[in-house]
Amino acid sequence: MIFFLALRNLVLQRKRYAVIGIAVALGFALITIISGATAGALGTVRDKAARYFAGHISITGYTPDRAQRISDPDRLIDVLHRTVGGIRTISRRTVYYRQDAKLFFGGESIRQRRLVGIDFDSESQELRGMKFQSGSLDAMLGDGGIEGILVSQTAADLLRAKVGDSIELFLTTDTGQYNTATLVIKGIFQETSLFGFAGYLRNQDLNALLGRPADAATDIAVYGRNGVDLVRLAQDMHAALSAEMAVFPVLSSKSDRSDALSSGLQEETMAIMTLDAHLAQITDILDAFTAISYFVLLVFVLIVMVGILNTYRVLVYERTREIGTMRALGMKRPSVIALFVCEAAMLAVAASVIGLVVGIAGLWILGSINFGAIAAAAMFTNAGHLGFFVDGSATALNLLAMIVAVMIAAYGPARNAGAIKPADAMRTNS
Amino acid sequence: MKKTYTLAMLSMMLAAMTVWPQGMTSGTSLLKRVDSLVSFVDTDVSAEYRIDKRDPGGSTSTTVAAMFRRDRTNQFLILILEPIADKGKGYLKEGDNLWLYDPVSKSFTFTSAKERFQNSSFRNSDFNRFNFSEDYRISSTTREQLGKFDCSVLDLSANNDRVSFPRVKLWISEEGLVRKMEDYSLSGQLMRTTAIPSYQKLGDRWLPLTMVIIDNLKFRTIAGKIEYERTTVTVSKPSLKRLPDSTYTKEYLEKVSR
Numbered sequence: 001m002i003f004f005l006a007l008r009n010l011v012l013q014r015k016r017y018a019v020i021g022i023a024v025a026l027g028f029a030l031i032t033i034i035s036g037a038t039a040g041a042l043g044t045v046r047d048k049a050a051r052y053f054a055g056h057i058s059i060t061g062y063t064p065d066r067a068q069r070i071s072d073p074d075r076l077i078d079v080l081h082r083t084v085g086g087i088r089t090i091s092r093r094t095v096y097y098r099q100d101a102k103l104f105f106g107g108e109s110i111r112q113r114r115l116v117g118i119d120f121d122s123e124s125q126e127l128r129g130m131k132f133q134s135g136s137l138d139a140m141l142g143d144g145g146i147e148g149i150l151v152s153q154t155a156a157d158l159l160r161a162k163v164g165d166s167i168e169l170f171l172t173t174d175t176g177q178y179n180t181a182t183l184v185i186k187g188i189f190q191e192t193s194l195f196g197f198a199g200y201l202r203n204q205d206l207n208a209l210l211g212r213p214a215d216a217a218t219d220i221a222v223y224g225r226n227g228v229d230l231v232r233l234a235q236d237m238h239a240a241l242s243a244e245m246a247v248f249p250v251l252s253s254k255s256d257r258s259d260a261l262s263s264g265l266q267e268e269t270m271a272i273m274t275l276d277a278h279l280a281q282i283t284d285i286l287d288a289f290t291a292i293s294y295f296v297l298l299v300f301v302l303i304v305m306v307g308i309l310n311t312y313r314v315l316v317y318e319r320t321r322e323i324g325t326m327r328a329l330g331m332k333r334p335s336v337i338a339l340f341v342c343e344a345a346m347l348a349v350a351a352s353v354i355g356l357v358v359g360i361a362g363l364w365i366l367g368s369i370n371f372g373a374i375a376a377a378a379m380f381t382n383a384g385h386l387g388f389f390v391d392g393s394a395t396a397l398n399l400l401a402m403i404v405a406v407m408i409a410a411y412g413p414a415r416n417a418g419a420i421k422p423a424d425a426m427r428t429n430s
Numbered sequence: 431m432k433k434t435y436t437l438a439m440l441s442m443m444l445a446a447m448t449v450w451p452q453g454m455t456s457g458t459s460l461l462k463r464v465d466s467l468v469s470f471v472d473t474d475v476s477a478e479y480r481i482d483k484r485d486p487g488g489s490t491s492t493t494v495a496a497m498f499r500r501d502r503t504n505q506f507l508i509l510i511l512e513p514i515a516d517k518g519k520g521y522l523k524e525g526d527n528l529w530l531y532d533p534v535s536k537s538f539t540f541t542s543a544k545e546r547f548q549n550s551s552f553r554n555s556d557f558n559r560f561n562f563s564e565d566y567r568i569s570s571t572t573r574e575q576l577g578k579f580d581c582s583v584l585d586l587s588a589n590n591d592r593v594s595f596p597r598v599k600l601w602i603s604e605e606g607l608v609r610k611m612e613d614y615s616l617s618g619q620l621m622r623t624t625a626i627p628s629y630q631k632l633g634d635r636w637l638p639l640t641m642v643i644i645d646n647l648k649f650r651t652i653a654g655k656i657e658y659e660r661t662t663v664t665v666s667k668p669s670l671k672r673l674p675d676s677t678y679t680k681e682y683l684e685k686v687s688r
Contacts, residue, residue: 107486107650175591
């Protein structure tokens with residue numbers, strides 16, 4: 001009864017509630033945009049990082065002389081295949097970490113932060129998310145990828161190179177000797193952030209340049225199935241591998257890895273790191289940004305609540321005779337309070353839904369803007385565009401929070417409305 | 431007939447066995463001579479190096495540096511004098527360790543002798559003396575006229591994996607001075623060409639007067655012509671004055687950088 005009465009009142013009083021509705025809708029739209037954009041940015045970073053850091057979970061081999069090497073990658077992969085569930089893809093990689101690799105073309109050169117030798121045929125499905133300005137991932141599959149390289153847009157722009165051009169790659173072997181190779185650009189991927197100072201070539205080609213066997217590896221890239229708990233998967237991998245070889249405890253950050261290595265190694269030891277561990281510093285930045293955003297939103301919601309409080313006071317005053325009539329007809333005080341609070345809750349729901357639609361539209365518009373000119377945005381965008389993700393559970397939580405906030409704001413005036421005596425109410429002129 | 435043929439073959443083999451090690455021996459001693467003519471193991475050597483880098487397409491940059499070298503202990507100290515922005519920066523080599531000093535942060539950073547000096551084709555290790563006889567073996571020897579120089583051309587392969595260039599080709603004039611050098615990568619690609627057209631005599635040894643280094647990896651085609659990054663090194667104010675041991679220390683570098 002209260003519900004239908006509240007709904008009726010809401011519809012009849014819609015002009016009075018319009019301002020509150022707009023404020024709530026705006027607030028919810030902002031919440032939606034901020035949480036959607038943050039989730040999208042994080043998702044983009046995670047996808048890029050998975051390609052850059054060797055999958056959702058990376059296994060890197062370290063030797064006592066501090067070189068990076070996995071002496072028997074086949075055995076390691078076999079152990080994982082046999083004993084660990086939840087894995088979608090396992091692939092060997094050779095990562096050149098020395099930061100002295102350079103690409104030369106047209107009189108220009110650019111240093112590469114890392115070179116990544118990939119088994120493209122094994123990892124092709126995982127790399128499909130790579131956005132290309134020109135060329136494609138398919139050009140690196142099979143024999144087509146022999147002596148080919150994928151370079152970033154940053155590198156291609158600086159070198160003024162395009163797909164099909166032959167560029168010179170310079171690096172040093174494990175003993176420090178200079179080596180070079182002529183590689184053909186097979187694809188230019190759209191990346192201008194720190195993930196863009198990397199080149200991707202066939203594992204076998206990179207190993208040959210470094211003087212290593214064709215199937216050598218420094219890292220194993222592991223991709224988990226959709227929805228799998230990566231922390232749990234890393235623990236399972238650790239348990240499986242530690243039965244067969246030396247493994248550090250699952251590392252939660254790069255500083256953990258440094259600490260583990262600083263104590264010296266007696267034998268080749270594997271280091272297992274999840275994507276979150278690799279991204280610890282970046283997710284800290286995003287978490288800080290999210291915290292600040294939510295703080296700003298909290299302030300906004302508080303302001304809206306104050307507005308609702310004041311508006312409701314006016315509403316209650318303007319509906320004094322109506323309240324008096326309802327009380328005179330037998331409506332109890334708690335019912336009056338419940339009526340007003342219910343109206344507020346319904347208003348919050350309706351306005352929040354509108355706000356959600358506006359927010360999603362806002363995210364879509366935001367996604368169509370090219371932020372490529374902003375260097376700091378490069379890491380969080382794909383080809384300059386911001387992705388977004390509206391999480392159902394987060395949205396439900398935000399909706400609940402908004403409803404509760406509005407109800408709290410409306411409660412004070414609603415209580416005052418309940419306290420109105422029918423006789424006094426009938427005596428007013430409004 | 432068969433006997434004659436066998437005797438002829440044996441004679442040829444004997445001749446080859448006699449000539450080949452002699453050729454190699456003379457090449458090896460030539461390498462040792464090359465190294466000794468530019469080494470100053472009994473004293474210190476100092477000079478001012480002017481390094482002009484020209485990118486393909488025209489932009490240039492110049493660095494002037496003072497170099498102090500002690501070959502006996504494999505040490506050198508380099509102090510950058512120009513440009514103003516880099517004045518006071520320095521390098522200190524002690525054995526296999528090379529330190530870069532930054533006067534702004536007053537800190538030393540461990541760097542590599544293999545790094546380019548001030549982003550030019552002249553590498554930090556190029557301030558060192560030659561050491562071909564220890565690090566390389568001769569793969570082949572020929573003769574070639576290089577301008578006015580009648581040269582022995584030695585094709586060298588590294589005999590250890592510590593050297594940066596696995597293969598080097600030297601053009602050595604009759605005086606035993608390297609006039610041209612080609613440095614190759616492990617894959618056999620020509621990376622760098624160095625011409626040393628003139629030397630200056632210091633006592634009974636020599637120091638390059640000018641060097642022109644072409645970076646064969648950095649080039650551009652301009653108006654149909656290939657232009658390489660070119661670094662010209664001019665060495666002036668040479669001196670064999672013995673320097674105090676304290677010259678080759680971090681403290682000295684900090685002091686002179688102020």
